[in-house]
Amino acid sequence: MAVVAFVPVRGGSKSIPLKNIRSFCGKPLIYWNLKALQEAPGVDRVVVSTDSKAIEQVVQGFGLSKVELFQRSPESATDTASTESAMLDYINRAGDKLQSDDLFMLVQATSPLTREQDFSDAIGLFEQGAFDSLLTCVRYKRFFWNADGSSKNYDYHKRPRRQDFEGELMENGAFYISRVQAIVDSGNRLSGKVGLYVMPEYTAIEIDEEDDWLIAENLMRKHQSPETHNYSQVKVFLTDVDGVLTDAGMYYSEGGDELKKFNTRDGMGLQLIKARGIKTGIITSEDTQMVERRFNKLKLDYLYQGKKHGGKLAAALDICQKEGVDISQVAYIGDDVNCLELLSTAGFPACPADADQKIRSIPGIRVLSKKGGEGVVREYIEAIMNE
Numbered sequence: 001m002a003v004v005a006f007v008p009v010r011g012g013s014k015s016i017p018l019k020n021i022r023s024f025c026g027k028p029l030i031y032w033n034l035k036a037l038q039e040a041p042g043v044d045r046v047v048v049s050t051d052s053k054a055i056e057q058v059v060q061g062f063g064l065s066k067v068e069l070f071q072r073s074p075e076s077a078t079d080t081a082s083t084e085s086a087m088l089d090y091i092n093r094a095g096d097k098l099q100s101d102d103l104f105m106l107v108q109a110t111s112p113l114t115r116e117q118d119f120s121d122a123i124g125l126f127e128q129g130a131f132d133s134l135l136t137c138v139r140y141k142r143f144f145w146n147a148d149g150s151s152k153n154y155d156y157h158k159r160p161r162r163q164d165f166e167g168e169l170m171e172n173g174a175f176y177i178s179r180v181q182a183i184v185d186s187g188n189r190l191s192g193k194v195g196l197y198v199m200p201e202y203t204a205i206e207i208d209e210e211d212d213w214l215i216a217e218n219l220m221r222k223h224q225s226p227e228t229h230n231y232s233q234v235k236v237f238l239t240d241v242d243g244v245l246t247d248a249g250m251y252y253s254e255g256g257d258e259l260k261k262f263n264t265r266d267g268m269g270l271q272l273i274k275a276r277g278i279k280t281g282i283i284t285s286e287d288t289q290m291v292e293r294r295f296n297k298l299k300l301d302y303l304y305q306g307k308k309h310g311g312k313l314a315a316a317l318d319i320c321q322k323e324g325v326d327i328s329q330v331a332y333i334g335d336d337v338n339c340l341e342l343l344s345t346a347g348f349p350a351c352p353a354d355a356d357q358k359i360r361s362i363p364g365i366r367v368l369s370k371k372g373g374e375g376v377v378r379e380y381i382e383a384i385m386n387e
Contacts, residue, residue, distance in 0.1 A: 002044040003103040003123060005037045005175075008086040010077050011052025015209055018313070020050075020109050021058040022344040023364055025220050026230075027328045028058050029207070032112035032220075038064045040119040043105070045097075049090055051077035054310075057317045058345070061326035084188060091180060100181040103127075106189050110207040111174040113220060114199070118174070122197040126177045132192025133178040138204045141167035169196060172204050213363050231384040234348055235329040236319060237273050238302075239377050240312075241284040241291055243335035244352060247373030260290050261373060267298050269378035273385060274300070279323055283307055283315045285338050312342040333380050335359060335372055348384070352376040 009020040009030055021028040030048070037046045043066065048059050051072045059069060075081065076089040087106060091098060098104075103126065105119070118136070126134045141162055144152040153168055154160060176189045183189065202223055205216045242248050245266055251259035274280045281302030282295055288305070295303045304315035312334075320327055328347035332339075335355040343349040343362055350366040351359045353376070360367050366383070370376040 001101050005043050005046045005105045005107050007107045008049045009109050021055050030109045033109055036116040038066050039116040042120050042123040058327050102180045104180050106176040108173050113203045114174045131195030133190045134195040135176050136174040136197050136199050137169045138172045138201045139167045140170040141165050173206050233329050234331045235325040236279045238281045238332045240334040243372040263375050265375040266377035269381035273381045283312050310341055316342050350380045
């Protein structure tokens with residue numbers, strides 16, 4: 001009998017684009033569960049089921065020995081597809097990698113506060129044999145009311161103190177355990193006699209919206225002291241052009257030639273960080289000879305032009321693959337919505353002071369004091385080199 005952890009992660013999240021690989025406390029969101037599963041001695045294999053090449057590349061970059069990738073079918077990756085359909089998609093196609101009596105643990109990447117201890121203890125509880133399936137929950141000490149004005153879970157005439165109140169057990173969605181055959185027979189993550197594994201109350205948060213993200217990051221830092229932004233981890237430094245290396249202005253000569261104004265201090269900064277052994281590069285939506293000439297003059301390592309929206313993230317992941325590093329080791333500075341996906345995924349995102357509001361609102365981003373074209377790249381490089 002093996003214990004197989006199954007982590008379904010779609011690339012098509014609507015509320016937070018590519019949220020499963022967006023930087024959370026300095027690492028891609030999915031990293032935290034995968035790291036805990038890797039360290040849990042009772043877990044034999046970890047299957048990441050995804051329809052996204054970008055997610056595949058990020059997960060491969062972690063180098064975790066228990067983790068394997070599974071290409072999720074299009075039918076189980078639609079906006080309306082259930083998690084059960086993704087589970088059954090894998091079970092039906094796993095072949096001899098999966099046995100009917102194996103423990104199958106569904107793990108939700110949107111619950112990053114789950115610890116290795118939680119996985120290990122819950123597996124131990126399930127293996128005692130008292131339950132057919134198991135889910136995680138928290139004891140939620142809140143007073144609930146019915147729509148008709150009657151109290152649901154306490155007597156308001158004798159209002160208890162919170163510390164004396166047992167509260168309600170609320171499903172937190174962190175993970176579920178069953179056996180493969182039970183899932184096949186029931187078509188559900190839960191069946192038969194259901195057991196409960198109670199986790200700390202702060203793990204009630206599930207990340208679905210931007211506000212959830214901010215709350216969860218604060219809870220992670222408070223309760224679990226995660227790896228923080230240690231700039232010694234930066235292996236690649238990348239930058240946008242317009243609005244970062246330039247002031248975003250468009251200058252034209254009498255002859256109609258387009259001109260850009262670069263800041264020489266940024267150029268020196270790129271030389272200084274390159275001398276530290278950190279790879280450097282430019283990723284931009286534009287495709288001009290001016291940028292190519294600037295790139296060649298500075299003798300940077302990588303130039304990707306004509307990359308719009310998701311193309312910027314794909315370019316950064318391509319660099320990561322070539323350098324054998326993870327996206328969490330990439331510092332990137334951008335200023336507008338076409339940088340959103342890359343800034344949301346890179347381990348060390350930053351933006352100029354005059355960046356678009358959506359960019360400045362990205363959780364964990366470093367908003368610098370200078371504007372684009374004023375030496376903002378040099379400012380960020382000095383911060384990385386001096387901290």
